[in-house]
Amino acid sequence: MSSIWTGVSGLLSYSQGIATTGNNLANVNTVGFKSARMLFADTMSAMAGGTSDGSQIGTGVQVGSTAMQTSVGSLNESSNATDMAIDGEHGYFVVKDTANDKTYCTRAGDFNFDKGGDLLTSTGLNVQGWAVDNDAILAAKRSNTILSQVPTTGDVTDIKITDFTIDPQATGTIEVVTNLDSQVTTGTLDSTDPYFTMFKSYDANSDTPVADSDYSATVKIYDSEGTGHTATVYYSKTNDESGKEYWEYMVTVPPSEDGSDVTGDTTKAGVLMIGTMTFSAQGVMENQTAFTPGGTDPTSLSSWTQASLTSSGVPEFSATFMSASNGTSLSAQSVAFKTGLSTTGGSWSATSAATAADIGTSTAANAGYDSSATSNAVSCTTNYATSSYTQATSQDGYAAGEMTATNVDEDGVLWGTFTNGQSKALYVVALASFVNPTDLRRDGNNLLSATTESGKATVARANTGVLDGISGSTLESSNVDMASEMVNLIVNQRAFQANSKVVTTAEDMMAKALEIKK
Incomplete structure (x- = not known):
């Protein structure tokens, strides 16, 4: 038997x-x-x-x-931008069945957005991730802080895009980096305020408000409605003394677009900031002053006071634009002006001129920063003996736009691309890891769930800890x-x-x- x-x-x-x-x-x-x-x-x-x-x-x-x-099964390219594959053995996508509020994991990354904006599996389960903290990204960008990873906010949640548009963003920082030709000869200067000759001759009522600059560079900036405005930075050589060169600069917008209650409707309409730059004998920028209108008479240099400094040590001005929709003045927006030079001290020198008028004819008064607390960026305004040219311009504002595409990077960040040329991080895809994944329970429909033998799921981001990266527009085969x-x-x-x-x-x-x- x-x-x-x-x-x-x-x-x-x-x-x-x-x-x-x-x-x-x-x-x-x-x-x-x-x-x-x-x-x-x-x-x-x-x-x-x-x-x-x-x-x-x-x-x-x-x-x-x-x-x-x-x-790992073979990874095959896909034409679907929301298809994903984990590029290694370590990691499982986290999905949730909202009907029974149960969470599963899966290696099948054939995801799609439905008409409601939810990112779903092929069987209708919600893909999980973290919402991106775009305010933190913008703040880091404006303070020159390098982020090690895209910041997120809140707990793991359904990846859901409710708005396929991007609101306009008012410009908060502009960067204009130039080379100013040291061979330029100094023109006729104002006898009282030689370092602000260009400003004093500026006339908003003229067809050419600035007629005596040695060089100019332009950059488009945006107001809170997403309307673009052309900002022009004018430069004029004012002095060459003891091997050092001094230049006057002036940041302007078209006078008709200036809605400020200080400079608007005056002969200085459109002027946002004035100041001076100091260069060493080697053509390196070593100091700077910056002034913005603070009094009642913008035609007087005594009304132009020291500009405030950002946390990263660069001056900023206030811009008030006219609304393109109804012609009224919009709210003032602060804009940092980067030339490549900043102060590590975060404040003006104690001996620097309090107003533009205080500089007068004094060469030494052009030292706005403490000379021992300045920092030159890799890309910084220079004063070499070659024709003046613009090295780089940038700004962080944009008009409204509509989403045209999405893509996922190797860190699992889901990006949206918009018609205004912007890319915006939307979500970070969540991945799960297990101590013993070979004992996960198969629940059908490519779903797996934790067991006592597999251990509990540890949820984290791709390319962190033991977790592998994610390949976008890719599917993992059996x-x-x-x-x-x-x-x-x-x-x-x-x-x-x-x-x-x-x-x-x-x-x-x-x-x-x-x-x-x-």
Whole structure:
């Protein structure tokens, strides 16, 4: 009798082995599918009768374990921008079934946005991630802070885009980096205020308000409604003394677009900031002054007081534009003006001129920063003996736009691209890791869930800790090796046949024994 049960155990075990192999082969084209490997173990042996040495006789075979194989399937490019694949064994996408409020993980990254803006799996589950903190990104950009990763806000949540537009952003920083030709000769200067000759001759009522600059550079800036305005920075050489050069500069916008209640409707309409730049004999910018209108008479230099400084040590001015929609004045916006030079002290020198009028004819009064607390950026305004030219301009404002595309980077950041040329980080995709992922429970529809054996999920970002990166516009195929599975199928089939022979042989033996009894 025991031989029959031994054969039956083989039939039962190898039939399960064939089922496992068949399931692997059935899912050879399933996105992100992980094959299973079945291991067999013997059953408890029985003591052999009639022996005194402890000999045992085996009683058959049983299924020892069925473990999920976590090796990575081949990664294939996809035309769908929201398709994703984890570029390594470590990591699983986190998805949620909102119907039963249950969270699963999966390796299948065939995601799509529905009409409501939810990023869903092919079976309708919500992909999880963190919302991006774009305010923190903007603040870091304006303070010259380098972020190690895209900042997020709040807990893990459904990735959902509710607004496929991007609101306009008023310019908060402009950067104009130039080279000012040191070979330029100084023109006729104002006898009282030689360092502000260009400003004093500025006339907003003239067709050409600035008629005596040596160079100018332009950059477009945006107001709170997203309307673009052309800002022009004018430069004029004022002095060459003891090997150092001094230049006057002036930041302006078209007079008709100036809605300030201080400079608007005056001969200085459109002037936002004035100041001076000091260059060493080697053409390196080493100091700067900056003044903005603060009194009641913008035509008087005494009304132009020291500009406030940002936390990164650069001057800023206030711009008030006229609304393009109704012609009224918009709210004032602060704009930092970067030339490449900043003060690490974060404040003006204690001996610097409090107003533009205080500079007068004094060369030494052009030292706005403490000379021991200045810093030159890699890209900084210079004063070399070559034709004046603009090295770089930039600003951080933009008009409103509509989303045209999305993409995912290797860190799992979901970006939106808009018609105004901007790219905006929207969400960071969440990934889960497990201590023992081979024992995750398969719940169907490419879903996996944690078990006691697998351990709880640890949720984090791609490319952090043990987690691998994410490939966008890519899908991971099944990791089933058809050649190996076909070999397993043949082996299990032969084993099944052999065990069936054991059963029939044992049956014949029992029939013969019954015949002897008769």
